[in-house]
Each structure stands twice: as C-alpha cells, then as structure tokens.
Amino acid sequence: MDTFLQPADPLGEALHFLRLEGAFYSRGEFAAPWSLDLPPLPGTLMFHVITSGSCTLAVPGAEPRRLRPGDLALVPHGQGHRLESQSDTPIVGLFDLPRVYLSDRYEILRIDGDGPATTLVCGVFRFNHPAGRHLMDLLPRTIVVDGASSLQREWLQSTLRLMAHEARTLLPGGETVVTRLADILVIQAIRSWLEQDPDARAGWLGAMRDPQIGRALNLIHREPERDWTVARLAHEVAMSRSSFSARFTELVGESPMRYVVRWRMNVALALLSDGTAALAEIAEKLGYRSEAAFSRAFKRTVGMAPGAARAAAATQLPA
Numbered sequence: 442m443d444t445f446l447q448p449a450d451p452l453g454e455a456l457h458f459l460r461l462e463g464a465f466y467s468r469g470e471f472a473a474p475w476s477l478d479l480p481p482l483p484g485t486l487m488f489h490v491i492t493s494g495s496c497t498l499a500v501p502g503a504e505p506r507r508l509r510p511g512d513l514a515l516v517p518h519g520q521g522h523r524l525e526s527q528s529d530t531p532i533v534g535l536f537d538l539p540r541v542y543l544s545d546r547y548e549i550l551r552i553d554g555d556g557p558a559t560t561l562v563c564g565v566f567r568f569n570h571p572a573g574r575h576l577m578d579l580l581p582r583t584i585v586v587d588g589a590s591s592l593q594r595e596w597l598q599s600t601l602r603l604m605a606h607e608a609r610t611l612l613p614g615g616e617t618v619v620t621r622l623a624d625i626l627v628i629q630a631i632r633s634w635l636e637q638d639p640d641a642r643a644g645w646l647g648a649m650r651d652p653q654i655g656r657a658l659n660l661i662h663r664e665p666e667r668d669w670t671v672a673r674l675a676h677e678v679a680m681s682r683s684s685f686s687a688r689f690t691e692l693v694g695e696s697p698m699r700y701v702v703r704w705r706m707n708v709a710l711a712l713l714s715d716g717t718a719a720l721a722e723i724a725e726k727l728g729y730r731s732e733a734a735f736s737r738a739f740k741r742t743v744g745m746a747p748g749a750a751r752a753a754a755a756t757q758l759p760a
Contacts, residue, residue: 465565466619467540467548469524471496473556476525476532485519486566486577488627491588492605494559499523503582511588511598515630517580526559547619562604564623571707576631579646581638586630600625648692653678657689657697665705666728671697706742709735713747714754720747 471477471494479487489498491508498514499505500522508514516522523532533552541549568574588597604622635641642650649655657674660667667673674697675685689697705727712718712726724735739747 465546466623467550467563469550469552469561469563470558471526471550471552471560472554472558473526474530474554475552476523476527476530477538477552478523478532478534479521480535481521482519482565484567486568486627487516487519487522488564488566488623488630489514489516489524490562490601490604490626492560492562492601494557496524496526496559496561497528498583498585499525500583506583506585508585509588511601513586513588513597513601513626513630515580515584515627516582517577517584518582520582524561526554526556560605562619564619566623566627571704571711574711575645575707579644580631580634581640584630584634586633596629597626600629645693648689651688651692653680653685654689654692657685658693658700661701661704665701665708666726668728669698669701702738702742706739709739709747710743710750710754713751716751716754723747 469477489508491510491512493510495507495509497505497507498516500516500520502520506514525532535550538550538552540551543549568577586597588601600622604619604626607618607622635646649658656678660674660677661669671686672682674689675682678685680688686697689700693700695703709723709727712723718726720736721732724730724732727735729735729738736747739750743750745753
C-alpha cells in the first residue's frame with residue numbers, strides 16, 4: 442500500500458499541538474455559602490477540577506452545570522464565568538480573595554463559611570502553536586466531563602487523584618507533574634467532546650477526519666515552508682487536481698492556496714508573538730525568498746506589518 446493511503450490521525454496531530462503555555466494554577470478551599478466571579482481572560486483556556494464537594498458553573502450563553510467530585514470543566518475561550526455553592530450568594534471577585542502564594546505560578550485561595558466545603562484545582566493556559574489555537578477556536582463555550590460516567594470514570598479518577606495529591610502536597614517537581622496532568626486532562630476532555638458531539642464533525646474538524654483532505658491539512662501544518670501548489674497537494678493525497686480542489690474547498694470552506702497562505706500567517710503570528718525570531722528567519726521558515734516578500738504577504742493577509750503585529754502582541758501579554 443502506498444504511504445499516502447496509510448491510515449492517518451490528523452486530529453491526533455492537532456491534539457499533539459495542544460501544549461499548555463503560560464500555565465497558572467490555584468487550589469480553592471471554599472466553605473459555603475460562596476460565589477466566585479472569574480474575569481474574562483481572552484486567548485486562554487480555563488479548567489476546573491472538583492476534588493471534593495460540589496458547585497455550579499455558570500458561563501454566559503451556556504446552561505449552568507452542577508459539578509461534583511471527579512468532574513472536569515473546560516471554559517475554552519477565556520470567557521468570564523462564575524463558580525458558586527448556591528445562587529443568591531454575594532459574589533466575590535477572583536482578585537479580591539486572600540491568597541497564599543506557593544510559587545510564582547501556584548496559589549491557594551480560601552473562602553470561609555459555615556457550610557459544606559468544596560475543594561477544586563483550577564488552571565489558566567495559553568496555546569502558542571497555531572494548530573492548538575485553531576482547535577480551541579472551534580470548541581463550544583464549555584466542555585464538562587462527567588466523572589461518574591462509566592466511559593470516563595477510570596482514566597479521569599486516576600488522573601484526578603494524582604493531581605489532587607500533587608496539588609495538596611506540592612513536593613519538589615510538583616508544578617511540573619500538575620502541568621503534565623493538566624495536559625492529559627485537557628486533551629482527554631476534548632477527545633470526549635470530539636467523540637460525542639455532532640458539531641465536531643463539521644467544518645475544519647470534519648475536514649481533518651477526511652482521509653485525504655485531512656492528510657493534506659497535515660502536510661500544510663507540518664511543512665508550511667514547502668512550495669505548495671494545488672497540483673502538488675493533490676498528488677500527495679492521490680487525487681486529481683480538480684477533485685482535490687473542489688473537495689478541499691467544500692470541507693474546509695476556502696481554497697487550498699488561500700488556506701496555505703493563511704496558515705503560514707498563523708505560524709508567523711505565533712513566531713512574532715514569541716519575540717525572538719528575526720523577520721528574515723521567519724520568512725525563511727515559511728518558504729519566502731526574501732524578508733520583503735514575506736512582509737508583503739503578511740500585510741496583505743493580516744492587515745498590518747509584521748513589526749506592528751509583534752509590537753501589538755507584546756502589549757497584549759497578560760500580567
């Protein structure tokens with residue numbers, strides 16, 4: 442069998458790029474009654490793991506969900522939301538709570554009350570790779586994995602037990618362990634959504650599932666510097682040029698070459714945001730013969746010069 446017909450896992454490759462960056466964690470120890478307001482943090486994913494007790498997650502535009510021990514909730518778009526023991530409780534802002542800093546990336550938050558206690562581990566992340574960010578953009582407002590579900594119980598409970606232990610004791614290397622476990626939890630939650638939600642079978646996600654178009658997308662993602670043409674991409678996936686172009690456009694929603702250029706600019710934006718690569722180096726990585734050619738393509742696609750995009754990214758980094 443030819444290599445281009447071998448089974449592939451394009452969505453698996455997209456998940457591979459979900460590497461959490463800029464992670465910050467907190468452990469909450471809240472005694473009822475309490476209501477915590479979390480502000481919007483654009484460009485981030487927030488997650489909450491309930492280790493004991495229960496609370497309600499309220500995200501604007503989504504149905505409130507009661508979370509119980511072992512449940513995992515993702516808020517993928519950095520949207521402001523509330524966690525609360527019960528409704529009609531005075532709301533406290535996240536940054537108004539007293540806290541104990543265990544490190545520059547880990548803290549303990551407490552709310553004292555007379556009622557039942559709830560403990561949870563929360564995290565805030567960014568995704569620097571464009572494939573990870575693109576996948577994040579397609580997720581719903583919330584994803585909740587039911588820890589009591591027979592399909593999820595074994596992997597979720599074992600991972601949560603280890604995370605809760607590390608969060609509670611914070612032994613040497615504990616932050617690293619929590620970060621790696623968070624990677625696993627986020628990917629597993631997204632996989633659960635991909636398997637169960639019909640919306641995960643449309644658009645770009647649906648195209649990634651297609652054996653031939655998904656492979657073409659992977660090739661563009663892996664090697665944006667190649668001198669791609671419609672004919673070359675069609676040859677790589679054993680399709681005629683016309684059939685490939687029509688199917689790609691139908692599934693992805695734009696032509697193959699438009700996608701190639703837009704993907705290169707996504708990669709360029711990630712490199713510019715990192716702040717270390719020179720423009721000439723970025724141009725070479727993306728297959729442009731000169732810095733000037735890259736700058737023209739970038740401005741035409743993004744609407745501003747690369748230098749302006751780098752400056753804008755620097756001013757938008759969160760404290």
